[in-house]
Amino acid sequence: EFTMPLEDGQKQIGGSVIADFGFELPNDWSIQNTARVMSIRQTWNAVVPFTFQSFDDLAQNALTSTPGGASVDISFVNHEGNPVAESENGLALTAGLWHVNKPLSDFSNQLQVKKKVEDHTFTLGTYFGHYTADNFWFWQNILTDVRNRPRLLNVAVKDAAGNVIRRLTDNGLQQYGSLYDHGQGNVSIASLFAGANLKASERLLLDIGFRYEHDTFKQASENTKAFDLIGGTTDAHKGVLWGDGTFKRGTQDFDEWALSGGANYKVNENISVYGRASRGYKMPILDNYLFGPQANLDAEQLIQGEGGVKVGTPQFGLNAVVYAQQLKDFPSQDARVDPETGETVFETAFVGKARTFGAEIEAVVAPAPGLRLNGTFTLQDPKYTNFIEGGQDFSDNRIRRIPRVLANLSASYTREGFTGNINWKFVGQRWANNANNIELQEFGVLNFGASYR
Structure with a gap:
């Protein structure tokens, strides 16, 4: 039973608390510290189109793969009528019905110390963060016609006597458990940064900054296995992916640095020119490891x-x-x-x-x-x-x-x-x-x- 209705789309429930304090110290020194604690449960649901096929191909493929099959019945799940006769384009669509549950938590703290020297400001700071991300992904494949507000379809194969000998769908579901992923991961971040805002002249301002960062990624991902559901009577109940209770575990450390410099020159009261150059980085996202340990990744x-x-x-x-x-x-x-x-x-x-x-x-x-x-x-x-x-x-x-x-x-x-x-x-x-x-x-x-x- 799904507890995340499709109409919810993307949904977040949670909150955060921020504590911020700062002090002005003698001799133009100042200190500021900002800490945050966050916890949120994020869910999202979507229907993602995959492949189109004609009703003729759908029926022919079902017959070809069913020994003793003589005819194919294509019907609406929740509506009266004949899908093939009513279709304006003669197409059926296999789509993904995606459900994701993703609880997130985070603690971070940034400390900055500043010193003013005449018209210049120098900054030195540290940052520490630790965040966790759990993932539960359980996806299905569905079969629909192709229209505005598409309708779910059922497909059944009958023998020469008119008896149903195979059901390819279960109330429009073509495959239960087309994807299953379950994992828990966390990242610890520690960095040191420094910067300077320099007033070189009344017209020229300069900014420079440097940051060094060390990250540790840890991820445990559950292994999957295909199961046939007990009591299942359709193709959709076969080969359902689910976790087998064992986990792949991986850890990777990163060290990276960033450097930036910029200048702004005031030509007159109405015109200024500026330039900036930087070397930066972006660490991998934790979800890069969700599907199991990776060969050592590189930061962007x-x-x-x-x-x-x-x-x-x-x-x-x-x-x-x-x-x-x-x-x-x-x-x-x-x-x-x-x-x-x-x-x-x-x-x-x-x-x-x-x-x-x-x-x-x-x-x-x-x-x-x-x-x-x-x-x-x-x-x-x-x-x-x-x-x-x-x-x-x-x-x-x-x-x-x-x-x-x-x-x-x-x-x-x-x-x-x-x-x-x-x-x-x-x-x-x-x-x-x-x-x-x-x-x-x-x-x-x-x-x-x-x-x-």
Whole structure:
């Protein structure tokens, strides 16, 4: 029995407590400490489309794989009528019914000590964190027709006498337990950081920062086994994945560092130019270890730089920037369904290198009292530069799911308690996969609203 209704979607129940204190000390010293405790139970439910097939192919495959089969009956689970006759497209869909229960907890503490020397500020600090994540994933496959508000289908094979000799589904469920994952993991984080805000002159400001971090990842993942449910009378009851009570355990340590530097030069009261460069990192997520110990993973490495100009007056603001970044060793994860068994598996590939060059311009205009116009336009070129997955070379392909073009335009007007606004967002064409052969078309979203108080 499922206790997470599909209509809940993603749901979080929990909370956090934050304690923060700071002291101003003599001789321009100060100290600040922030601690947080968090506990949350996150659940989410989704229906994810997998494969389409025609009703003719569905029936033929059922007959071919059933000795003694003479005919196939396809029916609605919760509706009257004939699915085949009523269908406008003649298609059936196998989809995943995904249920995830994920309790999370966290404790973190950050301590900062600051010292002011004339117009400069120096910072030294430490950070410690420990978080846990439990996972219980239990997924099923369902069979539906293809329409708005699709309907669940049952499929049965009959012999020449009209007797049902095989049921492929159970109330629309095509496979119970197509994926099962159960694990408990935790991560401990300890870091040291330092920074400086320097006023080199009345026009020039400099920022530099450094961080060193050590992480320890621990994960226990339950092994799975396929079971046939006792009393089951359909194909859906066979080969159900569930835990067998034994666990795979793994531990990995990471040491990483980050360095950044930036400068801002004030040309005059209305114009400034700036630049920034950094070497950063992103640790693996704990879920990378959920499906069992991995060969030693690498932290993602990020090198980026940007430079731009800012212009500001009481009626007009402009920010124009060009940027470049390179990512190394970042994961690309997909859920794949075995067409023979219906089993869902997660596969993770690590991209050797990827890079993005881009430019963005943002403008704000206040042409009249109460009227404000905003616009942002981004043009970029995200590509893999070294990525081999499953023997295929995807180097020089576009990074999946990232568009080249983004735009956001909005206008708002306020007067005497009335506020009206309109917003248009545009996302350019993207690729859904690393091979760049499944296209996600460009789209725009228009929102508008009004209020009075």
